[in-house]
Amino acid sequence: MEFVDIVQRIHPLKKEDLQKLLSISETIQVSKNTVFIDTDKLSKYIYFLQEGICRIYYHKADIAVILAFSFPGEAMISLNSYIHGKRGYENIETLETSIMIRIEIASLQSLYENSTAIANWGRKLAEFEILKIEERLMQKLFKTASERYQDLLRKEANITNRVKLGFIASYLGVTQVTLSRIRAHIR
Amino acid sequence: MEFVDIVQRIHPLKKEDLQKLLSISETIQVSKNTVFIDTDKLSKYIYFLQEGICRIYYHKADIAVILAFSFPGEAMISLNSYIHGKRGYENIETLETSIMIRIEIASLQSLYENSTAIANWGRKLAEFEILKIEERLMQKLFKTASERYQDLLRKEANITNRVKLGFIASYLGVTQVTLSRIRAHIR
DNA sequence: AATAACTTTTTACAAATGTTAAAAAATCAT
DNA sequence: ATGATTTTTTAACATTTGTAAAAAGTTATT
Numbered sequence: 557m558e559f560v561d562i563v564q565r566i567h568p569l570k571k572e573d574l575q576k577l578l579s580i581s582e583t584i585q586v587s588k589n590t591v592f593i594d595t596d597k598l599s600k601y602i603y604f605l606q607e608g609i610c611r612i613y614y615h616k617a618d619i620a621v622i623l624a625f626s627f628p629g630e631a632m633i634s635l636n637s638y639i640h641g642k643r644g645y646e647n648i649e650t651l652e653t654s655i656m657i658r659i660e661i662a663s664l665q666s667l668y669e670n671s672t673a674i675a676n677w678g679r680k681l682a683e684f685e686i687l688k689i690e691e692r693l694m695q696k697l698f699k700t701a702s703e704r705y706q707d708l709l710r711k712e713a714n715i716t717n718r719v720k721l722g723f724i725a726s727y728l729g730v731t732q733v734t735l736s737r738i739r740a741h742i743r
Numbered sequence: 744m745e746f747v748d749i750v751q752r753i754h755p756l757k758k759e760d761l762q763k764l765l766s767i768s769e770t771i772q773v774s775k776n777t778v779f780i781d782t783d784k785l786s787k788y789i790y791f792l793q794e795g796i797c798r799i800y801y802h803k804a805d806i807a808v809i810l811a812f813s814f815p816g817e818a819m820i821s822l823n824s825y826i827h828g829k830r831g832y833e834n835i836e837t838l839e840t841s842i843m844i845r846i847e848i849a850s851l852q853s854l855y856e857n858s859t860a861i862a863n864w865g866r867k868l869a870e871f872e873i874l875k876i877e878e879r880l881m882q883k884l885f886k887t888a889s890e891r892y893q894d895l896l897r898k899e900a901n902i903t904n905r906v907k908l909g910f911i912a913s914y915l916g917v918t919q920v921t922l923s924r925i926r927a928h929i930r
Numbered sequence: 931a932a933t934a935a936c937t938t939t940t941t942a943c944a945a946a947t948g949t950t951a952a953a954a955a956a957t958c959a960t
Numbered sequence: 961a962t963g964a965t966t967t968t969t970t971a972a973c974a975t976t977t978g979t980a981a982a983a984a985g986t987t988a989t990t
Contacts, residue, residue, distance in 0.1 A: 614881070614884070614885070616884075616885045621884055621885070623880070623884070635873060635874065635877060636874075638870075639870045639871075639873070639874060645881075668863055668866065669859070669863070670859070671859070672856070672857070672858070672859040672862050675859050675862035675863045675866060676855055676856070676862045676865075676866075678863075678866045679855065679862060679863075679865045679866040679869055682866055682869035682870045682872075682873060683825075683826045683869045684826075685869075685873050686822060686826070686869060686872050686873050686876060687822065687823075687826060689873060689876045689877055689880060690822060690876055692880060693810070693876060693879060693880045693883070694801070694832075696880065696883060696884075697801070697803075697808055697810070697883075697916065698801070698803050698808070720936095720937065720938090721937075721938065722937075722938085729884065730977075730978090731977075731978060731979085732937090732938075732939090733938095733939085733940085733977085733978070733979080733980095734976090734977060734978080735938095736938065736939050736940075737939090737940095737977090739938095739939090740939080740940090888947095907966090907967065907968090908967075908968065909967075909968090917947075917948090918947075918948060918949080919967090919968075919969090920947085920948075920949080920950095920968095920969085920970085921946090921947060921948075922968095923968065923969050923970075924946095924947090924969090924970095926968090926969090927969080927970090
């Protein structure tokens with residue numbers, strides 16, 4: 557998906573404002589298994605995934621718990637860095653070599669202060685992030701691991717070929733043994 | 744907490760912009776056990792709780808699952824109404840007679856279009872909501888029901904006098920039987 | 931092709947939570 | 961205050977999920 561389309565889908569901008577956003581964005585390639593947003597570090601950038609797949613995870617004691625996978629078109633940020641300019645909690649890692657657009661948060665924020673349209677774009681960006689997280693929470697509250705596994709397959713049919721089952725089990729909030737039982741049961 | 748303080752804590756506004764916000768807000772009293780945001784209905788307002796306590800809940804099949812309690816100072820909205828202007832999923836009900844400030848969403852949105860400062864206020868409001876939901880999700884992922892119960896007591900020591908345990912169990916995501924076991928174990 | 935390293939499934943058993951029902955305790959209304 | 965209603969706890973049993981270890985399957989490397 558083109559970055560311009562990702563931007564316009566959030567909140568339509570006139571050429572002039574769009575140009576301002578594009579002028580502070582750059583496309584980068586990140587190789588496989590690279591942690592580009594790191595717990596306890598300040599993240600200077602907001603990223604938009606264009607190609608590839610990433611995992612967002614947190615550390616609980618010594619094990620990693622996967623909160624979500626990111627697919628093309630989605631924004632990826634360290635929430636605490638973006639919102640408070642402080643060190644964050646999430647790790648985000650590429651699971652495949654990925655292409656993404658990054659924007660320096662500081663530059664974006666100065667656009668927010670100087671353009672009503674871009675401030676509203678930033679508002680819609682935040683609002684859509686609310687819906688994304690809300691969706692995750694709802695899924696967690698209302699659906700069984702088995703249902704969530706089947707939802708994931710429906711959304712990304714070949715994810716089991718791209719992401720190992722241990723990661724998917726972590727995302728579902730069950731052990732890999734339980735996921736194996738779910739898989740055995742579905743067939 | 745005064746509404747002006749709630750507003751300024753989200754994002755400081757100059758007198759002029761603050762005045763615009765105040766001019767479209769009104770204080771209302773809502774009596775106990777009133778559902779003022781209702782599943783499947785469009786909610787025309789955003790609310791800020793000044794006094795009282797509310798529960799945010801969803802219906803799963805025939806039972807209600809409590810997502811959160813709202814305390815003074817917090818915003819309460821039907822997310823889908825606020826963001827998409829469509830019917831929402833959450834129910835919000837007063838558990839005590841409450842005082843709240845309400846603002847018509849449509850009026851607020853026209854302020855967003857015409858004031859950069861208020862657009863940025865709306866952006867910060869959305870960003871803080873992200874953090875609130877993120878916090879809920881994190882608690883759900885990383886903490887046991889027992890830990891979350893103790894966290895709740897630490898935050899609102901007398902909540903067990905104001906909210907029945909069946910509601911607290913629903914919020915914790917366990918049955919009331921399990922909550923009784925937790926309480927018996929803590930003592 | 932063979933070995934090593936990693937991933938996934940299976941098994942057996944333990945621990946935690948749910949379900950249902952009943953009893954006990956607390957609260958409310960007259 | 962007393963009986964009625966609601967809320968909370970306890971008990972017994974069923975079900976689900978976790979833990980640990982072994983087996984089977986897959987992928988990478990020499």
